[in-house]
Amino acid sequence: MARTKRKVNPLRPQPTAAPQAKEFQTAAYIRLSIEDSGKPGSDTIEGQRNLILAYIERQSDLRLVEVYCDNGHTGTNFNRPDFERMMEDVRRGKIDCIVVKDLSRFGRNYHETSNYLLRIFPFLGVRFVAVNDNFDTETAVETEYGLVMPLKNIINDTYSRDISRKISSAIETKERRGEFIGVYAPYGYSKSEGDRHKLVPNPETAPIIREIFALRLQGLGYTGIARLLNGRGVPSPGAYLYQCGLSKQEKYRDTIWAAWNIKEILRDEVYLGHLFQGKRTNVAYKQVRKERNAPADEWRVFRNAHEPLIDEETFAAAQRISAENRRVYEESLGKADDLKTPSLFRGLVFCGDCSKALVRRHVYNRRQDGRIYYYNYLCVTSVKKAGACTPKNLKETKLVEVVEATIHCHLEAVAELERRSLQVWDEKTVARRMSIERQMAEEERRLSRNMTLLEGLYAQLVDGVIERDEYLSMKEHYQAEYLKAKGRYDALNREAQDLLRCGPANPMFEACRPFYQVESLTEDLIQALITKITVYDGSRLDIQLVYQDEFLRVASFLEGVSGA
Template structure:
């Protein structure tokens, strides 16, 4: 028998003709105009105040008008960094533009002015004077009348970039001073208000209790003091259909699409709420600092430098509850650190030799190895989606690692033993007189049908001579040829079936030689290895408390068992 293929064939997908047309047009434009332009725009923050003054759209329109007035330029791509400061060059769209330059997609960069490229004079000057020339790129800042293709235009650039950077630093210093003024008055200026509060719109920027979710905050503290862990609390809230903090925030602001994508309840949300002093009426400022006037990026600060303003808004939690919560959190942290200390006598997690073979029957996800608890010597298999906080799978079972290994090896061993045992049994039975006779009957039937094929083929070959001698018409010639071909196909199908049946009665009977070679190769194995798994296992499905091991050669074994059963029945009959 021919062995069945176990591989999938790749499928080629043709590129849409519209894309080809577009590429062809772009190619012709590039040949006609030597400067392929990338429009670069940047805006630190887009708000109602600057919508008409200096938006990204305004910058793009301004640059396009400039390009349209040039005979040697063609626009290729637009790169727009929104809400990104000019003091750093770690910008996604700027990085994409540099990649396109290296790929040869564009050779000219145009900005509205020098500050759009960047306000860090050292980095901006490096790109203008070194990087762009090295990459053979022309750079133009329109309103500054700057063009690297024009001799002498780079002499004033360093000075102007210095002014830009010091402007950013001065502005940052003023913003920082303004924040301290708001802090002193009990205002909240740290971005998104904490869950359970919203910011006053009367200009005071004070935190006001959000009655819709403040009860959830109280529940979280109470559940924690009742002994529930972070993950357990998050799971409870999730199961009750309560929106997570990010989801609630986006829904409240009308950003439905972002709300749908936002993260569900996670233990980190619970932990952040439990450690927030906002809930006892305090605001702690200065935990992180990002100030350009000192040349520092966003960094965490020492607790001794924090500025704590107490009793600035209405609390949700009483102080006694809050400090009891903090005490338990410290205890959990200490216990975790103790458990995290390395222990020399604890074994490493075993290699997952079943990798890519495991599947959860409930959700279709992979089933992975875990440890029963920190530094435990016992391991288990569990659905990866069940292990996650959101509990995306209903399969709550854990499967002992050793038991899974033993079960898989047992199935493979039984499979190999049956292959050897039943093959020998059928070979022995095929040597009996009645089965030898059956083999001969099939041989005679095959020979007769092969003679029929030769006879029909000869008759078909003579049809053309009959046509030349005008014994049959052209229409009859075609009709007879089709009839002969159809008859030959039917007989050949019968021959194929008889050959298969006869092979089952051969004295040297084999279902599949490749399968038997694999079995003989691994028959002496005494423990499960990755090599053995790869050779035999197709998939291991984990059901509620049970596993099913599917093997690559199950279809061959099924056919072998069927033949063996037929021989046994015929011998007893």
């Protein structure tokens, strides 16, 4: 059969001089499942970086924009901080090419990896290169690697499943033999140089453990012990790991002792020489939440596994003190219920010096003239360690007084602003709103047309209607036109939203309206209108309102339209 006449496409490029080769704005993406400890080898962060950067340098059409690195993140899902940051840069147009060492570094989940390579990246116009796999989406369609790539993804995915099962089985076997398999030894112990699965007393921290138990037997509480250790400058468990170089995580650098540290140590039977492992366990491969607290009957217990730091009598005495304190506390519950008041400022009050949340503490006394019960807000940093922060001791009655005056003034101002908005809204804005709606409808039609043309290009390429170079040229054109229309539509939409927000439907008006007639503070009122309360020395307060910026914006808009 004779070939039919080819369709004429109005966008078919006319013969011109050879176009200049495109320069790709390139991201180098690096991933390692276990946090890089600096050990030598090819599959390290530094090894991947060197390989990728050398490859990019050899390619004349690649220009390195940024290196993205997820150190210590699994490849079985894409919930990784630097990967998400890279994809955000892709969506903003900063990146249009991604280079990785191999497909397994990009991801080991077959379905998600294939979705990125076969759907998401082509739609966004992103080139993808896996150096060691010789895979490049610019040439994959024309070589056998376009067929090999899905198979390699399946292999990577299967490998992760298999290795996960084998590792779990091996760990459980070691735990049942009494071998310690934790990343870090418990505070007070070190891993033996001769056998890394055996714990031995740490000469630096073991005396601290013994002192903690001795102080407990003397009657000190958890907070009192923590405060004493912090005052002497004794490194907390996290700070000790950082100082010794066992952990490189900056969050541990300046951690101090807290009451929960002391509580955990005092009830941990590891200091009796016993191992209790498997308390937290992986549920299954690729679960969204991978860990769970295992019930006690699933723990792997091995007694007399190492040298104890505390004798049975001392440990039992510490448990009796904790049990007695808990009993006294539970008996005291309810004695002053008739005097208690709800917390109105939950999660809103912070220290102006250390930025930590202030804690609400009650004071209850019995006196000859009756009972008194009131609340103070204290800086927990200064409570834990003297001198670590300036003490804050703000009475809740003072806080209520200042916040009440601030909110009432704010509500009066918002009510007046809403009244002014109603006077000018319809008269001044209706014409502009109708113009914006017409322009948005036109841009929507352009978006729909370009998307339809873009989606039909591939079918024309497969049917032989257009050649590959024509396909690429027209695809680039339609994508550019689509993005232009999308930019104009988004700008118009933002303007429409700005107009809407300056009218009666403004969220500030809707949030404040139910409280115009409220005379006393309630938790709902405070949580709706206040975002943060910062306390400085001398009980000086800085109250941040949820809608303070919105108030200024609407007031400025109304002044503008009133003068127009």
